[in-house]
Amino acid sequence: MSLLQVRNISKSFGGVQAVAGISFDVAAGELLALIGPNGAGKSTTFNMVGGQLAASSGSVKLDGHELVGMRPRDIWRLGVGRTFQIAATFASLTVVENVQMALLSHRSRIYSWFSRAANEYRSEAMELLAQVGMAAQADRPCSELAYGDVKRVELAMGLANDPKLLLMDEPTAGMAPQERNDLMALTKRLVVDRGMAVLFTEHSMDVVFAYADRMIVLARGKLIAEGSAQEIRNHPKVQEVYFGSGKTFEKPTGVAA
Template identity: 70%
Template structure:
């Protein structure tokens, strides 16, 4: 069974078709990379799936239920987590308080203002922080964290609704090579342990080729390739889109 099914998805801005009849599926527990050069339509596609943009046509199905027209919060409550290209936490809060706020929201406790938030879901928040290697920093102010650690906290927040599908937009943006490989290795481990499906966009080809189970490629709004790392690396149309003629992806990846 497919966790996510995209059917003939299209979106136009001012006469320019940013996404053009795109269709693909994500299977249960699959780690799927969505790549393409700048302007390929990746972000537009991502934002339609997450409910931030309405599609002009096509269908978005999650476990058979149609997502078209739903707001991001409603989609989140269905079991779809999301991380963003630029990670952000509440700097005025501690690390654990950031995760607790996500858990409070998921439990519909936002308006229980008479009960201190710090007393709610602390044990579960600590469990989530332990999963991403940030339990020891639980009571530190978020503003003190290095950027790579902020990304880990953001991942813990994204796991607060026990997602069955995780959408990750440029999860390693702004990170050093070792940091980004460590983060994606962590995500891949969680995918395997929890059976979560993941759709992620990524510019770092070393990360994509090393970790993705499958890769789909967009160019000028159209899906031009779908396959494993070797088939994508060897695909002439993909090489043309990224480099023009005469170049290939190196085994270690390309940026």
Template identity: 75%
Template structure:
């Protein structure tokens, strides 16, 4: 049984179909890349799965439980973690405190003062930081970290709710090549060790081809191709959508220069 099942998903804004009858699955331990040019519907799909948008039609199930209609916080508690294109951490807090806050929230505990809350879940937070290689930085403020390290802290925060599914929105945006490789290698390792399904969007094709187990390609709201690297690389529809010429793109090519970052879908 698939972990995440998206069935016949459609979303319209006025007369515009942002997502048009899209279906796909994500399996435990798998990295599935959701790619496509600007306006393809990637962000809309992501936000529907996360509960930020309610689809016009269709179903999204996690372990057989319907997510459509649930609030984002309830979807998070059910086991859907998320990282963002711009890392979402509290810069004024330490690395450790950021993870502790996520753990406190997941356990539904409320505290009047952060000084009291800071004494809770310290061991659990350190264990999560150790998994992402940041335990030695636990007492540093997030504001002084290199961006690649901030993304690792965000990963530890995303793991605080013991996710079954992790949504990653352009995880390597703004990162140097080695940082990209390291983060995606970490993601793959955690997905396998924790049996987490990962759905991610990414503009850099070298990252996609190096990291994804499978890919699905959207264009103008429709799913036009899905499969492994060779299937996608040789698909005529994908070639035409990305290049308009039928050229075959290579595994280590990057589309980051062809697709402006920070665009809205």
């Protein structure tokens, strides 16, 4: 049985149908890419899964639990982590404090002053930072970090609720090629080690073809293709949507297999 089951979800804004009856599954231990040209409905679909948008119709189930109609924070507490296109960290806090805050939120602990919580869950936060290669920078303010390191901190925060499913919205946006490859290789290892599922949107095709186990492709709010990298690369509808008839995807170079 798939961990995430999306069935016939649709979303309309007034008279405009942004997503029309999309269905797909994501299995535990799988990294699934959601791709498509601008205006395809990727963000709308992604946000319906995470609860930021309510589906007009259809079903989204995580491990048998219906998510449609639930608030994002309740979905998060069920085991759905999230990272954002623009990294969402507190620049004035240290690296470890950012992860501690995520742990405090997950465990429903509220403090009036952060100083009172400075030692709460520090060891757990350090374990998460070690997993993303940021333990050595734990006491640095996030404002001093390179952007690629900020994205690693955000990934550690996204793991604070021990997610079954991690949603990653344009995880490599704004990153240099080597940073992109390093982050996605790390994500791939976490998927395997933790047995979690990842659903991600991405515009960088080199990242998608190098690291996704499967891909689903949207165009004009409809799912037009799904499959492996080779199947998507050779799919005539995908080629037409991205490049027009007669052109194909080039195999990416310079990235890990």
